Amino acid sequence: MATFWGPDFGELERTDPEIASVLLGELARLRGGLQLIASENLTSPAVLAALGSTLTNKYADGYPDRRFYPGCAEVDRAESLAIERAMALFGAGHANLQPHSGTSANLAAYAALVQPGDTVLAMDLPHGGHFTHGSKVNFSGRWYGTVGYHVREDTETIDYDEVRDLALAHRPKMIICGATAYPRLIDFGAFRDIADEVGAYLMVDAAHIIGLVAGGAVPSPVPYADVVCATTHKVLRGPRGGMILCRAELAERIDKAVFPFTQGGPLMHVIAAKAVALHEAARPEFRRYAHQVVANGRALAAALAAEGMRPVSGGTDTHLALLDLRDLGVTGAEAEQRCAAARILLNKTAIPYDPRKPAFASGIRVGTPSVTTQGMREPEMREIAGLVGRAVRAVSGAPALAELAEEIGTLVAKFSAYPT
Numbered sequence: 001m002a003t004f005w006g007p008d009f010g011e012l013e014r015t016d017p018e019i020a021s022v023l024l025g026e027l028a029r030l031r032g033g034l035q036l037i038a039s040e041n042l043t044s045p046a047v048l049a050a051l052g053s054t055l056t057n058k059y060a061d062g063y064p065d066r067r068f069y070p071g072c073a074e075v076d077r078a079e080s081l082a083i084e085r086a087m088a089l090f091g092a093g094h095a096n097l098q099p100h101s102g103t104s105a106n107l108a109a110y111a112a113l114v115q116p117g118d119t120v121l122a123m124d125l126p127h128g129g130h131f132t133h134g135s136k137v138n139f140s141g142r143w144y145g146t147v148g149y150h151v152r153e154d155t156e157t158i159d160y161d162e163v164r165d166l167a168l169a170h171r172p173k174m175i176i177c178g179a180t181a182y183p184r185l186i187d188f189g190a191f192r193d194i195a196d197e198v199g200a201y202l203m204v205d206a207a208h209i210i211g212l213v214a215g216g217a218v219p220s221p222v223p224y225a226d227v228v229c230a231t232t233h234k235v236l237r238g239p240r241g242g243m244i245l246c247r248a249e250l251a252e253r254i255d256k257a258v259f260p261f262t263q264g265g266p267l268m269h270v271i272a273a274k275a276v277a278l279h280e281a282a283r284p285e286f287r288r289y290a291h292q293v294v295a296n297g298r299a300l301a302a303a304l305a306a307e308g309m310r311p312v313s314g315g316t317d318t319h320l321a322l323l324d325l326r327d328l329g330v331t332g333a334e335a336e337q338r339c340a341a342a343r344i345l346l347n348k349t350a351i352p353y354d355p356r357k358p359a360f361a362s363g364i365r366v367g368t369p370s371v372t373t374q375g376m377r378e379p380e381m382r383e384i385a386g387l388v389g390r391a392v393r394a395v396s397g398a399p400a401l402a403e404l405a406e407e408i409g410t411l412v413a414k415f416s417a418y419p420t
């Protein structure tokens with residue numbers, strides 16, 4: 001093994017036992033429970049090695065071979081590899097790996113494509129959109145005029161007729177598709193046609209699905225979009241961060257919108273870790289992983305339906321499902337709490353046309369990226385659905401949930417996250 005100044009846990013235990021105990025506690029939490037939060041995953045040891053490296057020390061404002069600091073030859077290699085790997089994996093004309101997060105990627109895309117005051121057409125938040133798609137508490141809703149489109153009440157899938165009508169009526173400068181809580185495939189071609197009809201840019205926010213795209217498990221938005229924004233830490237299983245893919249003609253505008261317009265020095269250790277994740281995602285194992293994530297998503301949604309939870313839109317084509325709990329008489333908030341007490345981590349979610357306030361919500365969102373990384377398949381999805389069903393219905397409270405937590409301990413011991 002080459003000499004590598006890597007993470008030394010003994011050193012951390014000596015200098016900062018309080019934070020060392022947080023790291024141990026978090027590892028135990030990951031190993032001891034079921035991670036069903038749809039936006040989370042478990043990174044590989046190789047990704048963690050790049051993250052915990054001396055590259056965190058380097059100031060490298062600018063881009064490879066165009067830096068504002070000396071000494072960037074090594075980090076230039078990391079960023080060039082990350083860019084090349086992203087372009088090759090997604091067939092994109094250009095890639096920018098510097099956004100610190102999905103939100104930062106979206107901020108840069110707005111900055112590159114629209115001016116403050118311009119109108120943007122995006123999915124309404126309670127119907128699955130992200131808060132960077134026009135929420136009043138976010139830059140997007142403060143600085144841009146937002147018009148929201150919806151899912152149909154009967155099918156709970158995107159109402160493309162409404163999208164077109166709103167586009168024709170409001171003439172947006174940019175249309176956004178891509179969601180945080182939408183289980184179905186999105187028809188990127190239909191959005192492209194609508195954008196062309198009104199002369200708008202099409203930005204696809206593929207934060208959730210980009211890992212499924214990498215593994216060929218869902219269609220790619222890249223051929224249709226002007227700009228694709230994504231995260232690297234969801235299904236893609238890389239370090240926490242953002243990424244932008246775009247057509248070659250937009251490369252300079254996107255790069256300038258990231259640095260210097262919205263960010264300063266890039267996180268070079270994170271960019272190196274993104275390169276590692278993109279390398280992993282190009283391998284046949286990752287294709288199998290992405291397809292299994294979707295197969296598990298379908299199996300989990302079907303098995304939860306058998307537990308009396310109604311899958312929104314009837315099921316899923318992706319890694320996540322939304323379940324309407326109204327037939328069980330349980331709110332999303334109650335379900336989230338009961339499951340957490342049984343060491344099942346999932347989150348409450350508003351369902352389309354939800355009669356309850358968002359703080360309570362009528363649904364839960366579940367996802368399969370983490371449990372699939374742990375090696376679980378369809379039989380375990382059915383087992384998990386049974387456990388979730390018992391937790392959600394656990395009116396008797398703490399004793400039943402403690403018993404469940406023990407059963408979950410037995411299941412996850414067979415599929416350990418970060419096995420020793």
Ligand SMILES: *Cc1c(COP(=O)(O)O)cnc(C)c1O
Binds near residue numbers: 039231
């Ligand atoms: C997760 C997500 C983001 C934001 O990513 P962060 O890294 O949390 O900032 C943006 N858009 C969508 C659709 C997402 O699901």
